[in-house]
Every structure is written in C-alpha cells, then in structure tokens.
Amino acid sequence: MDPASVPPAPAPDSPLVAPPRDDAFTLYDLRVEVVATDRPMVCNHRAGLWFTLSGENLAFPPGETFPLYPLAALLPLLPAKQRPTHPHDWMTTDAEIACPDPYCGGRFRITRTGTTTFRHGEVTRVPLPGADGDAPGGTP
Ligand SMILES: [Zn+2]
Numbered sequence: 001m002d003p004a005s006v007p008p009a010p011a012p013d014s015p016l017v018a019p020p021r022d023d024a025f026t027l028y029d030l031r032v033e034v035v036a037t038d039r040p041m042v043c044n045h046r047a048g049l050w051f052t053l054s055g056e057n058l059a060f061p062p063g064e065t066f067p068l069y070p071l072a073a074l075l076p077l078l079p080a081k082q083r084p085t086h087p088h089d090w091m092t093t094d095a096e097i098a099c100p101d102p103y104c105g106g107r108f109r110i111t112r113t114g115t116t117t118f119r120h121g122e123v124t125r126v127p128l129p130g131a132d133g134d135a136p137g138g139t140p
Contacts, residue, residue, distance in 0.1 A: 023120035023128060027082040028112040029054045032074060035096060039105025043067045053078055054116050055123070073100040074108055081110050 029052065036047035044067045051060045060066060074097060085092040099106040120128055 023131075024117050025120060026115045026117045027055060028084075029114045029116055030078060030081055031111045031113045032078075033109050033111070035107045035109045037105040037107055041099075041106045042101050042104035043070055043099060043106060045070060045099075045106050052113070053082070055118060069101065070099050070106065070108065073097070074110075077110065081112065 031050055031052050033050040034041075034045045034047050041047075044065065049064060049066065051058055051064075051066060053059075077091075077097060080091050095110050097108045097110065099108070
C-alpha cells in the first residue's frame with residue numbers, strides 16, 4: 001500500500017475511537033432528507049421531508065408521514081451510517097440513496113449531524129466480555 005494513501009490516524013481523544021473508560025460508546029445521529037432529482041417523484045414523499053435517527057429512535061416532524069417502501073429500503077443502511085467507518089469505505093462517502101421504486105426520482109440524503117453517547121448496560125442485557133469474570137464471548 002502506498003503510504004500516501006493511508007488515511008490519517010484519528011484523533012486519540014475522538015469519542016468515536018477513544019478506548020472506553022467505562023461501558024460508554026458513541027454513535028452518530030442521522031438526518032435523512034428527501035432530495036428531488038430531474039425525474040418526478042411517484043411515492044408519497046416530497047423534497048425536504050425528513051426524519052432523524054438517534055440510537056434506536058426514529059423521529060418525524062409532527063404530523064408528517066413517510067412512505068413504507070422507501071423507509072424499508074433505508075433501514076438496513078442506517079445502523080452502518082451510525083457507526084464510525086473507514087474514510088475509504090463507500091459507507092463513509094456515499095450519502096444519497098435512490099428510492100426503491102424504479103419509476104420514482106426521489107433520493108434520500110443521509111447526513112451525520114452529531115453524536116450521542118450511550119452506555120452498554122442501558123441498551124443490552126448481554127455483559128461485556130470479562131465484565132462478570134467469564135471469558136470474552138461467553139454466555140450470560
Ligand atoms: Zn419514491
């Protein structure tokens with residue numbers, strides 16, 4: 001590998017890469033916004049419509065709806081976008097997703113808007129490796 005192509009090392013104090021001092025971990029908060037193209041939209045989404053994701057929680061503006069099929073297409077990508085990714089990974093660079101309806105010109109732009117820190121013990125009952133004296137990967 002060309003040394004010039006190696007991405008710079010992340011800042012050691014970044015909450016996304018710093019070794020955890022406790023059971024805390026950090027995820028990106030996301031905003032997904034409908035973007036128009038030169039093709040008309042078919043589905044019930046309009047340019048500018050948006051929703052957010054923080055942790056496991058989707059939030060929509062009051063009174064707004066979002067069509068099921070585009071949401072179903074977006075859902076598998078969102079957890080990956082919440083997590084730190086390599087600078088060369090397409091998951092890092094690609095932010096616009098096409099609507100799954102082949103006749104619809106809608107696109108959905110995923111933006112990392114900030115971070116939220118969570119605690120492992122508050123989001124799962126699975127213990128951290130070694131937390132209870134078990135070998136890593138042991139059963140609870
Ligand atoms: Zn659509």
